[in-house]
């Protein structure tokens with residue numbers, strides 16, 4: 430019996446040694462140490478032994494069992510560790526591999542200009558106002574002192590939807606709508622960016638849809654010098670601290686007097702170049718003192734209240750600022766064009 434136990438021990442240890450994985454090891458455990466295993470079998474046969482032999486064999490059987498169990502335990506640890514190592518090796522991350530860059534979007538150059546202008550005017554106490562792009566003839570023309578049949582309507586070729594409804598040709602209807610909402614009370618200080626539409630044939634400098642920013646100030650004692658001072662701040666902030674401005678007489682039905690504002694050329698400083706077409710000056714916006722008829726139609730007492738308004742083309746400003754030669758670049762959304770305006774924010 431002693432012999433048999435020793436053989437079993439040898440045999441078991443060999444098998445444990447040869448076990449390749451945890452599953453095999455477990456099978457060995459069950460086979461040798463389980464209730465139906467050979468050691469239990471030996472112990473069961475002990476009844477036949479003499480009283481002296483019985484404890485010896487019993488002790489030996491327990492010892493063999495212990496040796497096998499310890500060996501299994503050790504091997505199990507080794508195999509488990511090997512599993513972990515293998516997993517680590519297979520899941521290893523190569524941190525030296527180049528990353529895949531994520532394409533990040535950015536503001537469109539027109540949005541950039543709008544936000545820059547908005548920030549500047551908000552800093553001077555203006556609010557941002559908006560109005561509909563599908564507009565009533567009344568707000569687009571009538572309330573701005575363009576009566577039906579007024580020749581100045583010809584300046585703006587319009588997309589009519591019905592006889593009374595059109596795509597707005599400028600952002601000036603927001604002036605009329607805001608004044609109407611304020612019910613004859615001042616002060617009004619608004620800036621209104623938005624899309625406008627005209628029946629133009631598209632080319633490098635014309636687009637049937639473009640963007641304007643409108644401004645309106647109404648209060649007591651607003652004078653032309655307020656308009657001029659505001660434009661000086663605007664011109665220097667947008668186009669450089671040494672810009673000068675000049676006002677030229679112009680005509681808009683809703684302002685009187687009306688002006689156009691030029692800035693000294695930021696490219697040549699005024700000596701004449703291709704940007705200013707050799708004049709030294711660049712036209713930036715249309716403006717004027719709010720016409721008394723416009724004030725009265727919106728419910729303001731034109732004896733108490735005065736104001737000024739201005740409107741500028743955002744594409745034109747962006748083209749000048751960024752040196753863009755074709756207005757159509759803004760709408761074709763070629764990523765190569767848009768990427769040039771990428772700024773980390």
Ligand code: PHE
Pocket residue numbers: 598599600601643644681684715716717738739740741
């Ligand atoms: N609405 C005018 C245009 O589109 C611009 C303008 C706005 C002029 C406000 C004067 C005052 O041409």
